[in-house]
Amino acid sequence: xxxxxxxxTPAAEKLxxxxxxxxxxxxxxxxxxxxxxxxxxxxPRGDFKIGQEDVFLGTIVDTPFYISGPQFExxxxxxxxxxVVPGRGSGFxxxxxxxxxFLIRSRIFEDAEYHALQQAGxxxxxxxx
Numbered sequence: 001x002x003x004x005x006x007x008x009t010p011a012a013e014k015l016x017x018x019x020x021x022x023x024x025x026x027x028x029x030x031x032x033x034x035x036x037x038x039x040x041x042x043x044p045r046g047d048f049k050i051g052q053e054d055v056f057l058g059t060i061v062d063t064p065f066y067i068s069g070p071q072f073e074x075x076x077x078x079x080x081x082x083x084v085v086p087g088r089g090s091g092f093x094x095x096x097x098x099x100x101x102f103l104i105r106s107r108i109f110e111d112a113e114y115h116a117l118q119q120a121g122x123x124x125x126x127x128x129x
Contacts, residue, residue: 001116003109005079005123008060012084012102016042016061019094026063026094028082029054030104032071040065040082040102042094056124069125077114081105 008016020026025045041048045064053069060082067075084100095102109117 001112003079003113003116003120005057005117006060006065007079007081009081009083009105012082013061015084015095015098015100015102016063018098020062023094028060028063028065028102030057030065030067030071030080032068032074039093040104041092042102043092044094050127052126054125056126072123075106077108078106079109079113081107 016026019042023044026042027045027048027050028040028042029048029050030040042063050066051069054066055069055072057065057067057072057080059065065080065082081104082102083105084095084102086099087101088096088099093102
């Protein structure tokens with residue numbers, strides 16, 4: 001059984017493709033930090049430095065998705081879905097000028113999914129793409 005830790009809604013996929021046309025390759029980083037709290041931040045790839053403790057969750061729409069190590073410890077049992085809603089998010093995230101913001105919808109992994117993730121071993125840390 002193959003399990004994705006992160007997926008994307010059709011609306012967020014459409015926006016990501018538009019942003020890729022404008023900015024080129026992108027990346028996401030999810031932190032639990034200040035400012036926009038735990039909003040997923042979308043950057044042109046290379047504009048945000050990935051640390052050795054950041055966890056690579058997977059790729060959505062050719063876009064790598066990372067989460068901070070401490071945040072991963074809280075969310076390791078959780079499947080993340082990137083969605084988009086009207087409103088202004090961070091001025092630093094690539095979608096901000098579009099009048100929308102990315103957000104995370106989450107659910108706890110089912111037992112079989114979590115077992116498959118355990119069998120696959122820990123996710124990669126640091127820059128992966």
